[in-house]
Amino acid sequence: MTRLEAARAGIITEEMKEVAAAEGMTPEMIRDRIADGTVIITRSTLRTNIKPLGVGRGLSTKVNANIGSSEDASSPEQELEKLKVAVDAGAHAVMDLSTGGDIDAIREAILMASPVPIGTVPVYQAALDSKNKDKSFVELTAEDFFDGVEKHVEAGVDFITVHSGVTQQTMKKMKDQGRIMGIVSRGGALTAEWMRFNNKENPLFEDFPRLIQIAKKYDVVLSLGDGLRPGCLSDATDSAQIDELVTLGELTRLAQAEGVQVMIEGPGHMPIDQIQANMLLQKKLCNGAPFYVLGPLVTDIAPGYDHITSAIGGAIAAASGADFLCYVTPSEHLRLPDAKDVRDGVMASRIAAHAGDIAKRIPGAMQRDIEMSRARKALDWEEQIRLSIDPETSKILRSSSPPSDADVCTMCGSLCAIKVGSKVGVAATEG
Amino acid sequence: MTRLEAARAGIITEEMKEVAAAEGMTPEMIRDRIADGTVIITRSTLRTNIKPLGVGRGLSTKVNANIGSSEDASSPEQELEKLKVAVDAGAHAVMDLSTGGDIDAIREAILMASPVPIGTVPVYQAALDSKNKDKSFVELTAEDFFDGVEKHVEAGVDFITVHSGVTQQTMKKMKDQGRIMGIVSRGGALTAEWMRFNNKENPLFEDFPRLIQIAKKYDVVLSLGDGLRPGCLSDATDSAQIDELVTLGELTRLAQAEGVQVMIEGPGHMPIDQIQANMLLQKKLCNGAPFYVLGPLVTDIAPGYDHITSAIGGAIAAASGADFLCYVTPSEHLRLPDAKDVRDGVMASRIAAHAGDIAKRIPGAMQRDIEMSRARKALDWEEQIRLSIDPETSKILRSSSPPSDADVCTMCGSLCAIKVGSKVGVAATEG
Numbered sequence: 001m002t003r004l005e006a007a008r009a010g011i012i013t014e015e016m017k018e019v020a021a022a023e024g025m026t027p028e029m030i031r032d033r034i035a036d037g038t039v040i041i042t043r044s045t046l047r048t049n050i051k052p053l054g055v056g057r058g059l060s061t062k063v064n065a066n067i068g069s070s071e072d073a074s075s076p077e078q079e080l081e082k083l084k085v086a087v088d089a090g091a092h093a094v095m096d097l098s099t100g101g102d103i104d105a106i107r108e109a110i111l112m113a114s115p116v117p118i119g120t121v122p123v124y125q126a127a128l129d130s131k132n133k134d135k136s137f138v139e140l141t142a143e144d145f146f147d148g149v150e151k152h153v154e155a156g157v158d159f160i161t162v163h164s165g166v167t168q169q170t171m172k173k174m175k176d177q178g179r180i181m182g183i184v185s186r187g188g189a190l191t192a193e194w195m196r197f198n199n200k201e202n203p204l205f206e207d208f209p210r211l212i213q214i215a216k217k218y219d220v221v222l223s224l225g226d227g228l229r230p231g232c233l234s235d236a237t238d239s240a241q242i243d244e245l246v247t248l249g250e251l252t253r254l255a256q257a258e259g260v261q262v263m264i265e266g267p268g269h270m271p272i273d274q275i276q277a278n279m280l281l282q283k284k285l286c287n288g289a290p291f292y293v294l295g296p297l298v299t300d301i302a303p304g305y306d307h308i309t310s311a312i313g314g315a316i317a318a319a320s321g322a323d324f325l326c327y328v329t330p331s332e333h334l335r336l337p338d339a340k341d342v343r344d345g346v347m348a349s350r351i352a353a354h355a356g357d358i359a360k361r362i363p364g365a366m367q368r369d370i371e372m373s374r375a376r377k378a379l380d381w382e383e384q385i386r387l388s389i390d391p392e393t394s395k396i397l398r399s400s401s402p403p404s405d406a407d408v409c410t411m412c413g414s415l416c417a418i419k420v421g422s423k424v425g426v427a428a429t430e431g
Numbered sequence: 432m433t434r435l436e437a438a439r440a441g442i443i444t445e446e447m448k449e450v451a452a453a454e455g456m457t458p459e460m461i462r463d464r465i466a467d468g469t470v471i472i473t474r475s476t477l478r479t480n481i482k483p484l485g486v487g488r489g490l491s492t493k494v495n496a497n498i499g500s501s502e503d504a505s506s507p508e509q510e511l512e513k514l515k516v517a518v519d520a521g522a523h524a525v526m527d528l529s530t531g532g533d534i535d536a537i538r539e540a541i542l543m544a545s546p547v548p549i550g551t552v553p554v555y556q557a558a559l560d561s562k563n564k565d566k567s568f569v570e571l572t573a574e575d576f577f578d579g580v581e582k583h584v585e586a587g588v589d590f591i592t593v594h595s596g597v598t599q600q601t602m603k604k605m606k607d608q609g610r611i612m613g614i615v616s617r618g619g620a621l622t623a624e625w626m627r628f629n630n631k632e633n634p635l636f637e638d639f640p641r642l643i644q645i646a647k648k649y650d651v652v653l654s655l656g657d658g659l660r661p662g663c664l665s666d667a668t669d670s671a672q673i674d675e676l677v678t679l680g681e682l683t684r685l686a687q688a689e690g691v692q693v694m695i696e697g698p699g700h701m702p703i704d705q706i707q708a709n710m711l712l713q714k715k716l717c718n719g720a721p722f723y724v725l726g727p728l729v730t731d732i733a734p735g736y737d738h739i740t741s742a743i744g745g746a747i748a749a750a751s752g753a754d755f756l757c758y759v760t761p762s763e764h765l766r767l768p769d770a771k772d773v774r775d776g777v778m779a780s781r782i783a784a785h786a787g788d789i790a791k792r793i794p795g796a797m798q799r800d801i802e803m804s805r806a807r808k809a810l811d812w813e814e815q816i817r818l819s820i821d822p823e824t825s826k827i828l829r830s831s832s833p834p835s836d837a838d839v840c841t842m843c844g845s846l847c848a849i850k851v852g853s854k855v856g857v858a859a860t861e862g
Binding site (some may be wrong): 070071072073099100124127171180181182183184185186188189190192193196231232233234235271272273298299300301302303304305307308309311312315316319330331332333334335336337338347348351352354355356358359360366368369370372373374376377384387388389390393394396397398400401403404409410411412413414415416417418420421422423 | 501502503504530531555558611612613614615616617619620621623624627662663664665666702703704729730731732733734735736738739740742743746747750761762763764765766767768769778779782783785786787789790791797799800801803804805807808815818819820821824825828829831832834835840841842843844845846847848849851852853854855
């Protein structure tokens with residue numbers, strides 16, 4: 001029995017209790033939301049060594065860090081370092097998107113080492129295996145696609161991205177309307193190219209029931225990928241994107257009916273004023289399934305700072321209902337991220353998630369902000385550092401510029417407003 | 432005749448033409464908006480060596496960088512370096528908030544060197560002069576307050592922050608309601624402490640007409656400071672903040688009636704879901720005067736990353752009507768910023784301003800994003816770097832990780848979605 005089936009039968013599992021405790025909710029609430037598909041628990045039944053991760057309605061917004069090798073940088077050690085940095089920085093999940101070197105060995109090492117759920121995109125497996133079979137990707141069979149998926153699920157990954165919404169119909173819509181960037185999803189582009197070359201429907205759409213059964217075996221979450229997500233502001237919220245989302249909504253209902261948990265992947269690049277509508281649309285079209293967004297990046301012109309452009313979009317998305325933020329690093333659009341990029345990306349994304357949680361009124365979300373404000377008022381610097389989202393960085397910055405008066409900082413010195421203002425005698429409040 | 436008086440008389444000045452050209456608007460539009468107080472031009476008539484800066488309704492969102500010494504770090508050279516870094520990074524204006532060392536000499540050097548408008552907070556002058564006069568700040572006379580203002584205006588500053596909205600009435604409201612952080616504005620705290628000690632009304636409120644006449648002499652913009660801005664999320668949108676804003680709206684009308692331009696300073700720290708309402712409120716209460724916001728920071732728990740928390744809030748604020756963003760640096764709440772912090776702060780704030788401009792449909796705001804998207808589609812890396820908000824950083828990141836195929840980057844290598852997807856044949860569009 002999968003979690004979804006158990007929840008529908010009214011059963012509260014140990015996992016549901018664990019997630020409820022972590023979220024400060026009752027097990028009944030978690031069970032009921034799993035039953036209606038608005039909350040998922042992400043953990044393969046093969047992975048008893050990690051904590052189950054809850055994602056969805058009313059839960060705190062989670063953060064995912066993408067790591068993985070590429071053909072230009074394929075060191076397993078580097079990926080394990082990135083995993084450690086991501087987890088230490090507070091990532092709730094990690095996706096291994098490796099496409100270079102011995103990706104089976106890298107995935108296995110990551111699964112062994114990771115205390116958090118691991119996601120993958122199995123179509124990369126198929127793409128790389130095609131090279132090993134001396135085939136071009138487009139020469140793969142539908143069977144090869146499913147082999148890649150099965151391989152990852154059997155290896156123990158907790159959630160898999162499948163680009164089942166890239167259909168001949170949607171591709172036609174995209175061609176008819178035109179786009180500046182076309183397809184920017186790696187898995188989406190591979191799938192579309194396979195479909196074009198073979199003049200066939202996407203196997204992961206056509207035989208979606210088979211995907212459902214593969215995922216069901218170990219209660220793996222299907223993360224329905226947005227292969228046609230907008231890759232620039234101009235392409236946002238176009239008919240290809242929305243048509244794909246409609247398809248993903250239909251596939252969501254199929255998977256849920258079979259007892260398999262689903263989340264939906266979302267944009268991408270998007271002007272600020274379109275984000276809220278997109279969150280609403282996903283919830284309406286996809287049966288309230290959790291929304292996992294990549295960004296969105298709110299401008300195209302800031303390579304080197306895309307952790308910031310995506311923190312802006314991610315915060316607005318989370319405030320408007322997104323449940324899970326995929327980080328973006330400063331290296332996006334420029335190179336494979338290194339460990340420092342991973343850390344910067346996770347921190348920016350955690351800030352966005354937290355700011356979103358406050359705005360969408362997750363119970364208790366503002367507690368740490370209140371404690372920080374009290375510590376500031378009390379000029380209690382140790383406590384301020386302890387409460388920081390990144391105590392290490394706070395400590396380094398403060399100690400790099402020691403004030404002559406230990407009560408204050410070198411910004412204002414004796415003109416510190418808190419110190420001056422304390423005489424004015426405003427009563428403390430819970431706010 | 433001031434600009435505001437000229438505009439009301441139907442006159443289009445050279446400055447208005449310059450601002451119109453810079454904004455891609457007609458001189459008539461600029462004139463009409465200056466006349467109704469929704470646009471200001473920031474430049475003292477003493478400063479013919481700089482370009483006039485337009486701020487307000489329908490214009491692109493501007494970015495200000497705060498620099499200035501403190502008693503713990505008072506090197507004039509360091510402040511001149513920060514000025515240069517801020518301007519090179521694209522700041523449209525700079526505020527000199529010096530409170531340490533020879534602040535007259537620092538201000539003079541900054542005014543000499545700066546190609547952009549300079550703002551100051553003259554009450555700091557009064558506070559420091561009190562030390563030179565061997566007085567405590569609270570022993571200053573009302574006359575001393577105005578001396579500070581006159582000194583800065585005569586020195587040639589282009590806009591001055593005056594905390595005229597800190598009144599006995601508002602202070603009482605704040606005490607009655609309670610607050611976690613009390614007052615966090617340096618000028619606000621000094622003013623409130625002076626009022627408490629002397630049991631008198633704020634001279635800059637009581638004799639506001641005198642301030643108007645001082646500003647009028649050189650057509651200096653009065654930036655009505657929010658001395659009671661919220662210093663933490665819990666204190667946001669409380670009665671003290673809003674009562675002060677009501678006062679600032681009344682003072683706006685007084686100044687405008689006398690032909691003096693006004694902008695309003697705003698929060699501060701604020702949950703995401705309160706930002707839009709605050710922007711609306713300011714526009715309604717302050718006669719549509721330009722809104723100059725500090726942040727807002729959307730969480731309190733991210734010292735070391737407050738350029739990001741304020742970029743999130745600033746982008747939402749700009750999208751909802753804010754006209755001018757005061758940057759926040761990574762050092763906020765921890766230390767006086769250094770030159771690198773200044774650069775990081777300006778970049779984050781420019782991203783927020785630009786994302787806001789796209790969302791509020793400033794004509795042409797998205798043009799550079801469209802060009803960037805075309806360059807990405809064409810895999811034209813030189814053009815991508817040229818179009819970056821920070822070409823230097825883009826170039827460094829890309830060249831630090833050279834791909835084996837010069838067309839792509841080390842993120843995806845030969846699996847580059849753009850390269851794979853180009854075969855799929857989606858027509859380019861203007862989006």
